[in-house]
Amino acid sequence: xxxxxxQIALGPVQDFVAQARxxxxxxxxxxxxxxxxxxxxxxxxxxxxxxxxxxxDRGDPELEPCDGFLRDNGKPxxxxxxxxxxxxxxxxxxxxxxRATRAAIFRRWEAIAERVRAxxxxxxxxxxxxxxxxxxxxxxxxxxxxxxxDGDYAETRKKLDRAIAxxxxxxxxxxxxxxxxxxPKSSLDGGRVSVLAEVRPTSLVRDYRIGRGEQLDAVGxxxxxxxxxxxxxxxxxxxLAAWIDVAARHAAGELARLCERARELxxxxxxxxxxAWALAFPFTAEALVAxxxxxxxxxxxxxxxxxxxxxxxxxxxxxxxxxxxPYVACRGADGDRMGKTLDAIGDPGAHRTFSKALAGFxxxxxxxxxxxxxxxxxxxxxxxxxxxxxVVDAVPCADALRRRFEQVVGPAASxxxxxxxxxxxxxxxxxxxxxxxxxxxxxxxxxxERLAKTRRNALAVILDKRSxxxxxxxxxxxxxxxxxxxxxxxxxxxxxxxxKIHEIATILRxxxxxxxxxxxxxxxxxxxxxxxxxxxVRRALFRNEPKPLTLDDVHLELSEDYTNAHxxxxxxxxxxxxxxxxxxxxxxxKPRPQPSEKTVEEPA
Numbered sequence: 001x002x003x004x005x006x007q008i009a010l011g012p013v014q015d016f017v018a019q020a021r022x023x024x025x026x027x028x029x030x031x032x033x034x035x036x037x038x039x040x041x042x043x044x045x046x047x048x049x050x051x052x053x054x055x056x057d058r059g060d061p062e063l064e065p066c067d068g069f070l071r072d073n074g075k076p077x078x079x080x081x082x083x084x085x086x087x088x089x090x091x092x093x094x095x096x097x098x099r100a101t102r103a104a105i106f107r108r109w110e111a112i113a114e115r116v117r118a119x120x121x122x123x124x125x126x127x128x129x130x131x132x133x134x135x136x137x138x139x140x141x142x143x144x145x146x147x148x149x150d151g152d153y154a155e156t157r158k159k160l161d162r163a164i165a166x167x168x169x170x171x172x173x174x175x176x177x178x179x180x181x182x183x184p185k186s187s188l189d190g191g192r193v194s195v196l197a198e199v200r201p202t203s204l205v206r207d208y209r210i211g212r213g214e215q216l217d218a219v220g221x222x223x224x225x226x227x228x229x230x231x232x233x234x235x236x237x238x239x240l241a242a243w244i245d246v247a248a249r250h251a252a253g254e255l256a257r258l259c260e261r262a263r264e265l266x267x268x269x270x271x272x273x274x275x276a277w278a279l280a281f282p283f284t285a286e287a288l289v290a291x292x293x294x295x296x297x298x299x300x301x302x303x304x305x306x307x308x309x310x311x312x313x314x315x316x317x318x319x320x321x322x323x324x325x326p327y328v329a330c331r332g333a334d335g336d337r338m339g340k341t342l343d344a345i346g347d348p349g350a351h352r353t354f355s356k357a358l359a360g361f362x363x364x365x366x367x368x369x370x371x372x373x374x375x376x377x378x379x380x381x382x383x384x385x386x387x388x389x390x391v392v393d394a395v396p397c398a399d400a401l402r403r404r405f406e407q408v409v410g411p412a413a414s415x416x417x418x419x420x421x422x423x424x425x426x427x428x429x430x431x432x433x434x435x436x437x438x439x440x441x442x443x444x445x446x447x448x449e450r451l452a453k454t455r456r457n458a459l460a461v462i463l464d465k466r467s468x469x470x471x472x473x474x475x476x477x478x479x480x481x482x483x484x485x486x487x488x489x490x491x492x493x494x495x496x497x498x499x500k501i502h503e504i505a506t507i508l509r510x511x512x513x514x515x516x517x518x519x520x521x522x523x524x525x526x527x528x529x530x531x532x533x534x535x536x537v538r539r540a541l542f543r544n545e546p547k548p549l550t551l552d553d554v555h556l557e558l559s560e561d562y563t564n565a566h567x568x569x570x571x572x573x574x575x576x577x578x579x580x581x582x583x584x585x586x587x588x589x590k591p592r593p594q595p596s597e598k599t600v601e602e603p604a
Contacts, residue, residue, distance in 0.1 A: 005086075005146060005153075007085050008044075010036055010141065010143075011082065016139075018438075022209060022224070024223070025188065030378050031226070032112065038063060040104060043100055052352050068231065098144040102144070109140055112226065138174070187214050187216065188217065196215055196216055242586070243587040245374070247320070248280035268284045268300075276371065293309055322588065326433055326434050327581065330430045331394055331397065331428070332445045333405075334425070373394075383409070383425065427459050428452045436464070448472070485582065489580075489583040492580045492583050495544075495547065496544060507540065517529050530565050537556070554576075
């Protein structure tokens with residue numbers, strides 16, 4: 001039997017990970033797929049296959065399972081993508097190898113699910129055993145394809161890609177064999193029935209933050225309870241990380257008193273010693289937002305007056321650092337030209353080298369996101385990254401990731417790849433309100449990523465304000481879009497009034513649409529309207545407070561064509577309003593009132 005190339009894909013991915021209400025659902029869904037892929041990669045290596053993706057050899061410690069955020073050595077496990085690729089030597093049967101790999105993956109999945117089931121026995125309905133087993137058995141999708149490796153390596157690999165893509169198109173819609181009479185559907189997946197009991201132990205409900213009306217299927221419960229409850233910072237904790245950092249430096253006494261009160265009330269904790277930004281306030285950040293305190297007290301059945309908590313614990317903090325911004329950034333990133341880069345790789349050895357470069361970048365992503373920019377990484381599968389960050393850290397983090405990707409992954413491309421065709425990273429940032437829900441935030445981040453991918457090597461930002469609608473802006477590297485937004489944020493914070501930005505937006509609405517002017521087919525008419533637009537914008541900027549500004553001051557360039565000039569002003573308005581949201585999210589301590597000095601009269 002000749003050598004074979006074997007490819008394995010696990011699913012579902014996007015829907016599986018996105019079915020989440022809390023960060024613990026989101027993180028464990030991603031972690032779970034990595035662990036199943038890790039089990040598959042280990043089975044392939046132990047069978048004698050040469051693992052290409054991931055490029056890990058038999059006995060590598062990264063092939064060992066990891067149940068939590070960190071290994072025993074204090075380091076996070078290496079992320080492994082849901083796609084495995086291996087070269088099988090002569091004599092190793094590909095069908096048997098695929099079956100053995102599938103068995104190893106499902107053993108790992110069943111062990112994870114069984115551990116959660118034992119831990120949450122009190123939450124599960126007595127009549128849910130058969131439903132649980134069926135939902136667990138049907139949750140994971142496994143696809144495998146193989147072909148003899150006796151010709152062109154790149155063509156063989158593409159043949160496997162096409163075979164798995166075609167197989168995924170043949171969806172299976174098997175009918176559920178087991179059900180629970182009159183039981184509600186899962187809140188995360190409406191296609192599965194809930195396995196939760198009507199009466200639930202208070203301690204488990206509190207630990208896993210299960211809402212009173214919330215229902216979870218077997219897979220949803222595994223994602224909710226798969227990790228230790230205190231390991232998961234909420235979306236609100238991430239959004240307020242920069243604010244907490246400023247509070248710890250400028251209102252240390254007030255924050256310490258709040259922490260003590262949180263301990264007395266036994267508020268949910270965040271135990272992540274590896275995250276410096278989570279140490280200053282190791283509790284749920286709902287206790288830091290006045291509007292979230294009453295529902296938090298109600299959810300946790302905390303005796304006491306939430307208004308008194310706000311008055312005595314939060315107001316003193318707000319007087320020093322102001323109220324925190326309730327907006328958070330969902331950031332997605334994806335490599336450009338990855339398909340062409342892989343097509344240019346002509347042998348398994350070169351592909352392993354490229355895989356190692358991708359793994360090296362993915363390993364650095366966690367440090368860049370969580371340590372350098374106060375964020376929380378959901379997953380980093382090679383060139384595919386998803387994370388949540390404070391609004392003020394999102395753009396600098398995107399720039400740092402882009403630069404590191406080009407430094408690590410770019411040189412690993414084939415030597416025949418031209419410089420302008422080497423892989424780059426496109427990053428999308430969606431900025432939304434923390435109360436919009438996990439699904440809305442994820443979709444906002446993905447929409448921004450799709451926008452960035454329309455140009456490649458680009459940064460796209462979409463802002464969805466509860467008051468002000470949706471704004472989007474796209475900038476390409478290497479023109480430094482991150483630096484442009486940073487300077488714009490400084491501009492709107494110090495020199496350009498928000499009122500003036502909206503005034504210029506109103507000017508655009510009052511002028512005719514470019515399509516109407518173009519339909520006239522008159523250069524004189526177009527030039528006249530362009531002059532009107534420029535004059536109105538210049539006049540508005542000249543009347544700016546606190547000081548007059550010019551087009552150069554606000555980095556606005558107007559072309560000689562009305563259509564392009566109109567579009568340039570529209571893009572400028574969107575960019576400046578996004579920069580304004582970034583500037584507003586920057587916590588700024590207030591000057592403390594100085595005690596009044598009393599005049600002491602000298603004796604006569």
